[in-house]
Amino acid sequence: xxxxxxxxxxxxPLRLFAACGLTLFLTAGPAFGGLVLRPGxxxxxxxxxxxxxxxxxxxxxxxxxxxxxxxxVFTFSFDHPxxxxxxxxxxxxxxxxxxxxxGVAFGGLVQNxxxxxxLSGVVDIDFVYMLAHPVGGDDDYIVTTPSxxxxxKITFMDTMIxxxxxxxxxxxxxxxxxxxxxxxxxxESGVSGWGWLDHGTAGTHVYSSDWLFTVxxxxxxxxxxxxxxxxGARRNRRRTVQTRRDR
Numbered sequence: 001x002x003x004x005x006x007x008x009x010x011x012x013p014l015r016l017f018a019a020c021g022l023t024l025f026l027t028a029g030p031a032f033g034g035l036v037l038r039p040g041x042x043x044x045x046x047x048x049x050x051x052x053x054x055x056x057x058x059x060x061x062x063x064x065x066x067x068x069x070x071x072x073v074f075t076f077s078f079d080h081p082x083x084x085x086x087x088x089x090x091x092x093x094x095x096x097x098x099x100x101x102x103g104v105a106f107g108g109l110v111q112n113x114x115x116x117x118x119l120s121g122v123v124d125i126d127f128v129y130m131l132a133h134p135v136g137g138d139d140d141y142i143v144t145t146p147s148x149x150x151x152x153k154i155t156f157m158d159t160m161i162x163x164x165x166x167x168x169x170x171x172x173x174x175x176x177x178x179x180x181x182x183x184x185x186x187x188e189s190g191v192s193g194w195g196w197l198d199h200g201t202a203g204t205h206v207y208s209s210d211w212l213f214t215v216x217x218x219x220x221x222x223x224x225x226x227x228x229x230x231x232g233a234r235r236n237r238r239r240t241v242q243t244r245r246d247r
Contacts, residue, residue, distance in 0.1 A: 036139040036177045036191055037089060037215065039097065044078045044085040044193070047212040049186045054113045058085060058213030059105060059125070061199050063206045064156060067109055067119065076107030076154075078213055082122050087176075087193070087215065089141070092131075097141060099129040099176065101152070101193075101211075108156070119157070127152025127163055129174055140177025143195070147173060148202040164202040165195060174211065191215040 046056035058078035062071060078085040085103040092098050108120025129150045132141040143150065143165065150165040150173065165173035174195030178184045185192040197209045 034139055035134055035141065037141075039089045039091045042087050042089070042215045044087055044101070044103075044213045044215060046077055046079040047186070047188055047192060047194075047214050049188055050075070050212050051208065052110060055107075055110070055115065057107060059107075059154075059211055061154070061197065061206075061209050064154075064161065064199060065109075065119070073110045074108060075110055076105040076123055076125075078105050080106035082106045085125065085213070095133050097132045099132050099141065099143070099174070101125065101127045101129075121157070124155040125152070129165065132174070132176070135175070135177070135180070138177070138180050139182075140175055140179070142172050142176075143174040144172045148198070150174075151202075154199070161199055162201075164198045166198050166205055168196055176215070186212075188214055 044058055046058050048056055050057050050060065052060055052062075052073050052075050055075065055077055056079060057075035059076040061074045061076070064072075064074040066072065077083055083103070083105045085101070085105055088098075088100040088102070090098045090100070102125060104122050104124055106120070106122050107115060108123075109116040127150070129143045131145055132143045134140070135142045144167070145165075147167045148164045152163045154161050154163055167173040172195075174193070175185075176191065176193045178189075178191055184190055185194055191214065193211055193213050193215060195211045196205070197211065198205050199209055
């Protein structure tokens with residue numbers, strides 16, 4: 001399995017070997033210091049209750065391009081076979097965390113509940129929330145910094161477009177978790193991510209432009225752990241056999 005690893009302003013492929021399974025198993029579990037997710041890397045998937053579906057999606061950016069003269073709906077699926085979207089949660093201070101969303105998705109202009117083949121394809125996404133903290137009295141992560149301090153880009157149809165976060169009337173621009181009641185966000189059980197964005201120019205919000213996705217541990221920690229243990233056992237057996245031969 002290949003994931004994208006950011007080095008400076010560029011990406012380089014990083015081959016994730018099964019031997020890393022133990023590390024991922026230990027870092028991708030729940031309940032780190034009372035938080036819904038431990039620091040680590042997680043796979044992002046579509047939320048099934050987006051208002052613009054079908055198709056299902058994890059990111060919506062209406063009017064990303066002005067195509068018809070009317071209101072053009074653009075969504076991007078994290079479940080598509082060509083998609084690979086992830087989030088890195090990194091502790092940067094006491095109760096302070098960086099949230100890095102990155103990878104590739106598939107989508108574009110939605111017409112008649114399907115993607116227009118001439119205006120859809122694979123997109124690169126890279127966005128960083130520099131400072132998240134726990135929700136008071138809850139285990140979710142939340143971003144309450146002023147609008148436009150957190151930013152990223154989406155590359156669609158060979159065009160790189162700026163993205164900026166936008167706080168809602170409750171004073172937050174992004175939340176990651178399962179709500180105060182721990183029942184999930186918008187009828188989706190488990191952990192979701194949701195938040196609002198401006199695209200193109202900060203301060204110009206197009207309804208609807210937002211994240212709405214679900215989160216699962218990456219990349220199948222228990223399965224990788226099993227593979228890692230098998231590999232470790234084989235290596236130990238080879239060492240034992242070699243030792244006996246050398247005696």
